Amino acid sequence: MKKHYSFGITLIVLTFTLLFCLYSKIYADELSSDKDIREHYSKAMEDTDYIIFKAKVLEIEYDDTAEKRNVSLEADIRYQHLKIEILDGSHKGETMTIRHTIERIMPGYYIFKAGDKLLIRATEDNGKIETVKIQEKVRDTQVYLIVGLFVTLLLIIGGIKGLKTLVSLVIAVAMIFFGYIPLIIKGVSPILASLGISIPVVIITLIIISGKNIKTFVAIIGTSLGVIISGILAFIFGNFAHLTGLADDSSISLAYIPQFRNLDYKGILFGTILIGAIGAIMDVAISIASALYEINDLDKNISKKNMIISGMNIGKDMMGSMSNTLILAYVGTTLHLIILFIVYRIRFTEIINLDSIATEIIRAMAGSIGLIITIPVTVVIGTAIYKKKKA
Structure with missing residues (x-):
């Protein structure tokens, strides 16, 4: 069985790597038409006079x-x-x-x-x-202090698990800064870049934290499918809603830089949804995978039906808090804007149709739906794999 799930993990990595490599070259040429102007302004920005x-x-x-x-x-x-x-x-x-x-x-x-x-x-x-x-x-001293406090508490309370979490976090952040962002700047499709980064981040993080075992394999499949579903929903509803990807000041400012005027800002928006949902979806998937494993280990004769029912009950308990976590995080980022709307008594019809508000709602809903769907997906896959292992 160990060979089976090791092969499965390898297959997932190779599949997404292959898709990423096949399509990245196509999208990398999107900005080639204005290569000269991009190089000119990039050099001008590097040669600062201050x-x-x-x-x-x-x-x-x-x-x-x-x-x-x-x-x-x-x-x-x-x-x-x-x-x-x-x-x-x-x-x-x-x-x-x-x-x-x-x-x-x-x-x-x-x-x-x-x-x-x-x-x-x-x-x-x-x-x-x-x-x-x-x-x-x-303010860097204060920033370093609170980061240091986070790391210290993670290591003291988490022990070896805390150290593994820290290592996986560093790897994930490094992959985003040194992989995802440079790829987007070069013109690679942000959606493909997001998938090309997200899936390896999921695999690496779960293997580091939980080890190479069958529970990790189940969690990887559940998380990967949940993240992909979030991305698909964001893409579909984002296109239907005609989102621009230019709903905040930072993205608009980036669009005004000549060498970045042709970036796929809508794709970047979908990429942020994928990456933003990884943590919560991964948490749900590994928790359910571990719980199902323990249920099967304690009762070898439990039927698939009862195992699925137990897994769904566990998932339902997690669903509310984790969905709230995602949605409240997104609400928190737009709180100033919400207060502004209330102060100026802007009508609901105006608010709901704003690009920025529609963006945040679709972002929150896509991530939360991906999280919700992760529950039955992980339960069904976990049950099938654990019972097959017994057989």
Whole structure:
């Protein structure tokens, strides 16, 4: 039996790899017609004429932000003169005074104090700093701390399982950043690229976490089919709804870059649905596969019918919480937009027909339906394989 499921895993990998290789070349040529302009603008973007460095506020030399003024909000402009020390780069250790302009009408403005760290964007002339602009507050330390806390808790509470989870997560993220994204930029179909990345991520993750065994094989099949179904639904309903894939500011900004104007943004949208649903679908599949295995192990004489009923009962218990997880995650990303609609009293008919809202609804529904279908698929496949193993 071990040979059978090892062969099955290999067959899944080879099938999707073959499909990916056959079609990727076709779609990679989509952008070849504007190759010259792509190369021109890509080179222009690489040849930046500015530098970025961190700086620390040593002293506030001038600050009128606390003054009370009888002026309109539109006309209320304040200033801070900040004495800063450069913390890295070729100008490390140098100090200078810069002016920070605060327009009170702009939301989210910064008021700095001594000790704050800034990210500075500057230009040079003959090795000397010519102009400076405050880019952002430095936040990397806080980001590293919470990531470190996550990793620490994962290792302490999870032990070996936690380490395996971390390894699989790193591999998955690496495959997305160094595989999926470069392929899309080169013009490969985002849907095929998503499948070409998603299925190997599923296989690698489950094998690392659960080992090479029959439970993993069942979970791989269940997850793969669930992810593929999510992608198919997203593709069908996305096309029927005429989604553009340009429903948010980041995608629109990307579309304005000349060398990326012909990217398949609708395909990228479908790809995000596939990748976004992997985690929840994989969780459901491996949980059901493991539960069915234990049921069969405890009662060797259980019938296929009763085993399927037990598996479906387990799946139903998981279905509600996991669907909520997916849907609430998508709702959370659009919460500001929802509040905006409520404040401006926009009619429901207007809201439901917006590209951005339709996109999020189809994204959430496609992922959730894929998750729901994963339950009976995994139950039926698991039952068939476990009972066949007994026979």
